[in-house]
Amino acid sequence: MPHTLRSFLDNIHNRILNIHDPVRPETQIGILCSESRSPLMFHNLVGYPGFKLTDILIKDRRGQAAALGLDNIKEVCPFLAKQMSAGPGRSTIVKDGPVKEVKLIGKNADIRKLPIPQHSHGDAGRYLGSGITITKDPETGIRNESILRMQLTDDPHKCPFWMAARHNYSHYLKYVARGESMPMAFAIGLHPVYEIIANWSGRHEDFDELEYAAGVLGETVELVKCETIDLEVPAHAEIVIEGLVHPTERMPEGPFGEFTTLGTGAEGPAPVFTVTAITHRKDPIFRHMQATWFTDHQPLITLPMEAAYYNRLRDTHGNTKVLDVFVPPWASQFMMVVQVEAKWDGQVTDMLMSALSGPNLHVKVAIAVDEDVDLYNAEDVLWAIAARCNPQTDVWVHPNSRLHPLDVSIPQIGDEYTVMRVGGKLAIDATRPPTWRKKERDSLGRVDPMGKHDPAIQKILEMVRLPR
Numbered sequence: 001m002p003h004t005l006r007s008f009l010d011n012i013h014n015r016i017l018n019i020h021d022p023v024r025p026e027t028q029i030g031i032l033c034s035e036s037r038s039p040l041m042f043h044n045l046v047g048y049p050g051f052k053l054t055d056i057l058i059k060d061r062r063g064q065a066a067a068l069g070l071d072n073i074k075e076v077c078p079f080l081a082k083q084m085s086a087g088p089g090r091s092t093i094v095k096d097g098p099v100k101e102v103k104l105i106g107k108n109a110d111i112r113k114l115p116i117p118q119h120s121h122g123d124a125g126r127y128l129g130s131g132i133t134i135t136k137d138p139e140t141g142i143r144n145e146s147i148l149r150m151q152l153t154d155d156p157h158k159c160p161f162w163m164a165a166r167h168n169y170s171h172y173l174k175y176v177a178r179g180e181s182m183p184m185a186f187a188i189g190l191h192p193v194y195e196i197i198a199n200w201s202g203r204h205e206d207f208d209e210l211e212y213a214a215g216v217l218g219e220t221v222e223l224v225k226c227e228t229i230d231l232e233v234p235a236h237a238e239i240v241i242e243g244l245v246h247p248t249e250r251m252p253e254g255p256f257g258e259f260t261t262l263g264t265g266a267e268g269p270a271p272v273f274t275v276t277a278i279t280h281r282k283d284p285i286f287r288h289m290q291a292t293w294f295t296d297h298q299p300l301i302t303l304p305m306e307a308a309y310y311n312r313l314r315d316t317h318g319n320t321k322v323l324d325v326f327v328p329p330w331a332s333q334f335m336m337v338v339q340v341e342a343k344w345d346g347q348v349t350d351m352l353m354s355a356l357s358g359p360n361l362h363v364k365v366a367i368a369v370d371e372d373v374d375l376y377n378a379e380d381v382l383w384a385i386a387a388r389c390n391p392q393t394d395v396w397v398h399p400n401s402r403l404h405p406l407d408v409s410i411p412q413i414g415d416e417y418t419v420m421r422v423g424g425k426l427a428i429d430a431t432r433p434p435t436w437r438k439k440e441r442d443s444l445g446r447v448d449p450m451g452k453h454d455p456a457i458q459k460i461l462e463m464v465r466l467p468r
């Protein structure tokens, strides 16, 4: 059986909160998804009979472990790094699939009839932020996937969108140079691993992100041809939106509350997606990705980033014992915590420089902690900074670095590019001295409370740990 949104929801069914009360996607979904700690399924969407809506599937390590088929949350980053190192899987084109059960072509394809929420107060409108965006290089025929934000308007078929992702933007520029419209499709509602890998930003000259995700899952992904454009889309998606992007058409786009939880960042005249068809399952589940603070939006991008940096940082000095990498979803993707056991002086320093100069522009603050610090726990990380860090020698600011276009705290350079921000990056070494200097290292060892390993009290210990 292929990995689908439905197979994933079956696997986590006992964690899902099913909501049967009437809820309005345009005005009420935003806060409900933002506040939820666990998976949600809305069964009664006012104005959208037949549709269900789900979100908050992988916001924490527990959901991410479930997506990767793991029990231990500490394996998430190393496992994904290993699977991604193994390279892509395959795709195959099939004649038909569940996503073709209902076909709305041309005038019947009104995007406003999908239960697409408005995410935040101040947004320019309802926003699709959960569609795996598929384009194809007109020269090589190799597809690209990413997840873009697209704004709904009063026009049932016209949607401006922000194209920040590098690969499909380069596709668009090739179509612009030819004076042709670019075919583009949005696939909504896939197994989360396809959503996660769609946000990977590495090079791929002879495969696409769908095939890469299929490799991580150990399967061949089934694709079907679109109805109105020359493109292939996942056969087991819940919903597919097909359309064309004209080479010169522009509409105002934004503002949109982004993953930063800030309401501004990339407004401007934007390319326009013209809807040509919508196909979906008979009983479609709309996969929403709420874009505010600590939702699925952050880990969808940070997971492939963590895996890529896990491999990259282990290369420091040819052999650095990096144990785990965590980009906290509650820190806007701009902070990276690395758990490391250094052998030599300077090793953590160089590893932190590598973290701050890696492939992603997101990393503004890099923190190194020891193997005995729970890097998923902000309290423990802040303890390490407080107890194991001499600010005179262990903290530094690197100036004149390029930062993420949506990092509004960093000044913008010039007004020709909306995406060029240059500022400082912060490194914090909160680790003990390296292992070859055992005496100094031991002086910063943390004590274990009495009885920690006493088997006789482990049951009581579990009870006292539970929140009451």
Ligand SMILES: [Mn+2]
Binding pocket: 144, 145, 167, 168, 200, 201, 202, 204, 209
């Ligand atoms: Mn790509």
